[in-house]
Amino acid sequence: MPKGKRKGKTGASQKPRMEVIGLTSDEDSLNDNVSIISGFSETKSVIEEGGVSQVFLTLLVMTYSNPVASLVLTDSSQLTSDSQHLAIPLATKLNISGSDEIDEQTQEEIFEEKLKEAIDGISEKSAQGRTSALESVAKAFIKKCVPDFVTDRRATLTDGIERSLKKGRGLEQAAAAQLAPLLCVQLGAGDYAEEVCRELTPVLSLVANDAAASPLARAKCCWALGLCSFLAGGEMADVVQLMHSLENIFSSSYLKGNGTVPLVTADQALLHAAALSAWSLLLTLMSPGDIYILMSDDSDSVFVPQLAQLSELLDSAHLDVRLAAGESMALVYELGRGHNDDFHQESTPQLADKLRQLATDSHKYRAKKDRKQQRSSFRDILHYVEVRNITFYN
Numbered sequence: 370m371p372k373g374k375r376k377g378k379t380g381a382s383q384k385p386r387m388e389v390i391g392l393t394s395d396e397d398s399l400n401d402n403v404s405i406i407s408g409f410s411e412t413k414s415v416i417e418e419g420g421v422s423q424v425f426l427t428l429l430v431m432t433y434s435n436p437v438a439s440l441v442l443t444d445s446s447q448l449t450s451d452s453q454h455l456a457i458p459l460a461t462k463l464n465i466s467g468s469d470e471i472d473e474q475t476q477e478e479i480f481e482e483k484l485k486e487a488i489d490g491i492s493e494k495s496a497q498g499r500t501s502a503l504e505s506v507a508k509a510f511i512k513k514c515v516p517d518f519v520t521d522r523r524a525t526l527t528d529g530i531e532r533s534l535k536k537g538r539g540l541e542q543a544a545a546a547q548l549a550p551l552l553c554v555q556l557g558a559g560d561y562a563e564e565v566c567r568e569l570t571p572v573l574s575l576v577a578n579d580a581a582a583s584p585l586a587r588a589k590c591c592w593a594l595g596l597c598s599f600l601a602g603g604e605m606a607d608v609v610q611l612m613h614s615l616e617n618i619f620s621s622s623y624l625k626g627n628g629t630v631p632l633v634t635a636d637q638a639l640l641h642a643a644a645l646s647a648w649s650l651l652l653t654l655m656s657p658g659d660i661y662i663l664m665s666d667d668s669d670s671v672f673v674p675q676l677a678q679l680s681e682l683l684d685s686a687h688l689d690v691r692l693a694a695g696e697s698m699a700l701v702y703e704l705g706r707g708h709n710d711d712f713h714q715e716s717t718p719q720l721a722d723k724l725r726q727l728a729t730d731s732h733k734y735r736a737k738k739d740r741k742q743q744r745s746s747f748r749d750i751l752h753y754v755e756v757r758n759i760t761f762y763n
Contacts, residue, residue, distance in 0.1 A: 481518055484509050488522060491529035496541055499533055503544035510551040519555040526552055527565050534572045534590075539583045542576055546589035549573065550596035558600065566601035570594065574614065577644075584636035588643035591615060595647025599654065609673075612651050616674055618644035622690050624681045638687035645682070645693040649700050657707035664701060665712065676701060676713060676720070683723055688739045691727065695750045702754055717754060724751040 487509065490502030506526070510519075519526070530552070533545035549569050556562040576582050577590035598611055619641040625631055633641065652660070652673075663673050679701070682694035698720070705712035713720075728747035730740060 480509075480513065481515065484515070484518070488525060488529070491526070491533070496537065499529075499537065500541045500544050503529075503533060503541070503548050507544065507548045507551050510548070510555055514555065516555055516557055519552065520561060523552070523556060523561060523565060527568055531569060531572050534569075534576055539586060542582065542586035543589045546573060546576070546586065546593040549593040550600065553597050553600045558602070562597075563601040563603065566597040566603070569597065570611075573597070574611075577618070578614065584634075584640045587618075588640045591618065591640070591643040591647045595650045599650055605654070608651055608654055612648050612673065615644045615648040615651075619648070619682070619690075620674070620678075622682050622685050623678060624684060630684050630686060633685070633687065633690075635687065638685065638690050641685075642687075642689035642693040645690070645697055649693070649697045652697075652700060652704070655704070657704045660701065660704045661708040661712055664705060676716065680720055680723060683727060688735075688743060691743065692746055695724070695727070695747055699750045699753050721751060721755055724754060 484506070487502050487505040491499055491506070493499050493502060526548075530545045530549055533541050537545060549565075553562040553565055556565065573590045573594050577587050577594060579587065594611060595615070598608060621637070622631060622633055622641045655663075660673075664676055676698060679694055679698050682690055685691050685694070702712065724747055728744055728751050730743055732740070735743070
């Protein structure tokens with residue numbers, strides 16, 4: 370296992386399900402007069418500005434497209450008067466939607482002023498106010514890249530996130546965990562992002578492994594751990610340790626010793642799917658040679674789960690776990706075959722049979738939408754495992 374220092378990656382092998390839940394579409398955003406972006410329609414994209422690389426934008430899509438991230442941002446109209454100044458969307462407060470009278474510089478100044486107010490709100494006494502502030506800052510970070518502005522306030526933001534993770538509960542912890550990787554994206558690859566990751570990783574890990582915390586907050590922390598570690602860089606030994614911690618979470622969905630499927634609630638299934646997806650993202654940081662050795666048919670490594678264990682997750686009663694497992698195994702095959710084409714040749718036919726069953730599943734006890742999504746995804750996964758041609762996630 371390589372021990373050396375690594376820098377931030379420029380890409381990831383795994384692509385997630387592109388079903389965005391909890392966020393409006395681009396068309397809806399343009400038509401929504403209360404959206405932050407409505408007053409900044411001429412703003413360049415993150416990539417066009419050159420502040421953040423393509424991988425950062427890809428990771429953002431991963432975060433908000435995964436079903437675990439279904440609770441993203443609360444509708445501001447549902448907030449109480451305690452946080453009304455935070456609940457009102459920025460563009461509404463600016464009253465510049467569709468206006469040509471305010472030049473770009475003025476728009477930038479007003480945007481930053483309102484963002485300052487939201488950042489200050491992270492320290493409010495009201496838990497609902499803090500949650501609203503965290504969500505407002507996260508929404509602003511998604512809409513606009515302001516690395517210089519964020520760099521000057523990184524300590525304030527980091528302290529606020531850490532405090533909410535330690536002292537908050539439920540939705541507040543989830544909102545804080547969601548903001549953490551967005552802060553790293555704004556800071557870009559470098560020392561600042563690595564510093565934030567080092568400071569937040571311990572408390573994120575604590576919440577992620579806290580059985581008393583809400584499954585939603587734990588799921589958000591799993592995703593934040595994976596994304597922050599991927600973005601910030603660091604020692605490969607630390608990455609492997611984090612992967613092992615994530616496996617301890619989703620291993621609860623492995624088959625029992627007698628071969629039966631464990632009883633897992635829907636909330637727990639979302640947590641397990643989030644942990645597995647974060648584990649898969651970190652797997653891309655390992656070299657194909659290491660994966661070939663550690664996950665080959667005759668390997669007894671304890672550093673990573675074996676393919677046979679991951680295949681047990683395909684028997685889960687929950688769609689999110691089955692899809693995450695299928696994607697993880699496709700990723701394992703891609704990386705393993707990148708080193709040698711004979712990767713898992715003996716066990717592939719048996720796995721293909723199970724994938725084929727899922728790709729043609731017609732059980733009526735599953736929801737029609739779930740059956741359609743499952744068949745579509747597993748047809749592509751099966752095609753890749755058998756034909757070795759990546760055509761899925763279009």
